[in-house]
Amino acid sequence: MRFERREQVSPILALVTPLIAVAVALLLAGVLIALAGAPVFEAYGRILTGAFGSRLAATETLARAAPLILTGLAAAVAFRARLWNIGAEGQLYLGAIAAAAASALLFGNLPGLIQIPLLFVIGAVAGMILLLIPLWLRLKFQVDEVVTTLLLNFVALLFVSMLIDTVLKDPMAFGWPQSLPVSPEAELPKIIPRSRLHIGLGVAVVLAFVVYFIQTRTAFGLQSRAAGLNPSGAAFAGVPLGRTLVLVAMMSGGLAGLAGAVEVMGVTSYVTTELSPGYGYSGIVVAMLAGLSPLGVVLAALFTATMFVGADAMSRSMGVPSYIADVTVALSLLSMLVAIFFTQYRIRK
Template sequence: MRLEPIPNPTLARRIGLPAAALTATTLMAALLALVAGANPFAVLGQIVTGAVGSRFALLETLNRATPLIFTGLAVAVAFKAKLWNIGAEAQLYAGAIVAVLLGTGALGSPLVLPVSALAAMVAGALVLLGPVLLKTRLGVDEVVTTLLLNFIMLLFVSYLLEGPMKDPMGMGWPKSPALIKDARLPRIVEGLRLHWGFALALIAAVAVHVIERRTTFGFEMRAVGSNIGAARFMGVPVNRVLIQTALLSGGLAALAGWSEVAGLKGHLSQDLSPGFGYTGIIVAMLALLNPLAVVGTAIFVAGVFVGSDAMSRAAGVPTYIADMLLASALLFMVLAIFLVRMRVVRG
């Protein structure tokens, strides 16, 4: 078996193969439903209805998509420069901590929201700055350092919530005090359970798109990602670009945590993120690292989670089916995208 590049893949190939990846994921869902002893058609139907079947479901999906857009953008930006930031989870919590620090009375309206959002971004950027400096200065691989930082950050949050940041009125439960009203993100439309974090996420996606396509930095970032040697040869300041990319990526991931606290939960607890940082990798890869497409894939991924929750309550298939499907979708999709440009030949 040998691989052969396809110079000009046809449109059918470029659409057909990703579609095949999604079909394979759907078949996988049906198979898992059968394994769980449920009717596959009912399970698929319940996932779809549970995700988008009612106004309530749709808003729930969009709420769930909000942090995923931010972490998906964070990963997309970093991966585009081949900076392997697997630490979005840690950066997310850095943003969430800042939301509580500044949102529980330290600042009042109208300063609190913009200041705490910016401070959250700075905090997230700083969390990623360490690993990226270790990479550029000492050549330490950032995959492992960012992964390990996730565990360190979770323990730090646990310390905060049981110590200095513990809610004295929390009945002993490890959670932070609630944010003051001024520090909460309002709903976009009164009466609809969707907060401004979603709108901010859309704005962030457009902003990242503009940065990537319309600025020198964006060009340099893509150059570093596509061929680091060539970029260096062309005089691109590779290390500076990597550090700037890290700051942007860390800042975006932090907004996920910030908006979850300020928009949805109103306080920080240890279960704030059910792995939004890791799921961001799936969101970004399904979007082929395109920031605008991240919005769509984040809504899709959120829909799978929300729909599976609803389906699980009705059909009794474990909710972990969502995680399995999304991990499979990731692998199917990277293979499909590869096969768009390459074909397998005998010999």
């Protein structure tokens, strides 16, 4: 048995690939649900109703999708250029704490119309800085950025933990380590009143289109893809590799930092070390499920958010640990990898 590269990848196959991957992941997760002694189909039914069964559930799922779209875009943008940014989690936290600090200490009195965009930029810049460090180490010392971005996640989380324990600690929080809240003007307006669904979702979706436009319609987009596909060939063709990677890192880190700012301004209004249930890592799965396509990221993020919100509800009523959502999401990454392979290769006897 051997594998032979397909001459062309059929577009229909490429489109159904994520669906097949998700189906396989759900099938495997079904085995684990059965292991917990719960009826599998009913469990999946409960996940769906848990995620979309009521107005509250649906708005919660959509609100959960917003940071996942942003971290998914962060990973998709970077992976296209073969910049292995696994540090979105840390970048998210740094973006969140920067936005909270800027609002609480400096710009709290500015009207929302000015303050909100300003905090978005500050959060994004904080994320950028955290990714530019490992990129600099790669360009200057040839240090693999996978490991450094992973290690910096822990550093960033500890740094945030230190700040909310000391200088940024909220004195009104009864001793809990949480940051000063953002000012009321900085809280994101709701799309639907009396829900958690805030305009961050709109921002994320618009940015998905912006990234799509940049990648397909600008010279920089072409260069960043070329840098990923064939770095030496791209360099030979005159693509400034270093500069392209810096710009890619600024986009990727910026999107992840923005995810943190959006989360703190839209949902929690203050930062704790539990702000993100691994949005940065889930973003990698979202990007892969989307086949690194920016518009696909929106759909993949919606699927991931559905699993997380739905599994929470299902686990409360059926006694299946809610970690089933994490398992399913991880399994869909693995099956997506295999599925992508079979769109590019066929088996020959």
